[in-house]
Structure formats: structure tokens, C-alpha cells
Amino acid sequence: MKPEPAIKSKPFPWRCPRCLEKSVHLATIPYTAQGRGDGQLHVVEIPALRIPQCNKCGELVFTESVDEQIQEAMRARRMGSVPVK
Numbered sequence: 001m002k003p004e005p006a007i008k009s010k011p012f013p014w015r016c017p018r019c020l021e022k023s024v025h026l027a028t029i030p031y032t033a034q035g036r037g038d039g040q041l042h043v044v045e046i047p048a049l050r051i052p053q054c055n056k057c058g059e060l061v062f063t064e065s066v067d068e069q070i071q072e073a074m075r076a077r078r079m080g081s082v083p084v085k
């Protein structure tokens, strides 16, 4: 696993990469993620993913934090259990 560059999180709202409006806020949405692991394609449903989303056009902005949530869900799925928070 390679180290990620440190990304400072800026205060919301962010500027949207698609419509360029300053309307990106942190949202909690149900999300179906796909990823590869163990040479197989895994699909994992995340009922409450915290991800920055544009209020204007609905664009989702993937960040390191979003990636971590997806990786965690993938790991939990591989172990056949769901983490309890």
C-alpha cells in the first residue's frame, strides 16, 4: 500500500469540478462501490457513505476519506462481517 499524499481538507462549500459552482457540501448517501481484490470484482453496498456532493448538478467528489470508507467496506465484506460503529 503506497502512502497517500497529505491532503488538507478545505472548509465547505467547495467549488464543483463539473459545474464550477461553489455548491459542494458533505452529503451522506447510499452508494454501491465496485473494486478489485483477490483477482475478483467486488461489489459492496454502503448504506451511508459520507461524500462531498454538489447541490447544483449532483456531482460526487471522491476524496481520500471517501476511498477509505470504500476500502473499509470492502475489507469488512471479505471477512464476511459488517463493522458495527
Ligand SMILES: [Zn+2]
Pocket (backbone or CB within 6 Å): 016, 017, 018, 019, 020, 021, 023, 054, 055, 056, 057, 058, 059
Ligand atoms: Zn456541480
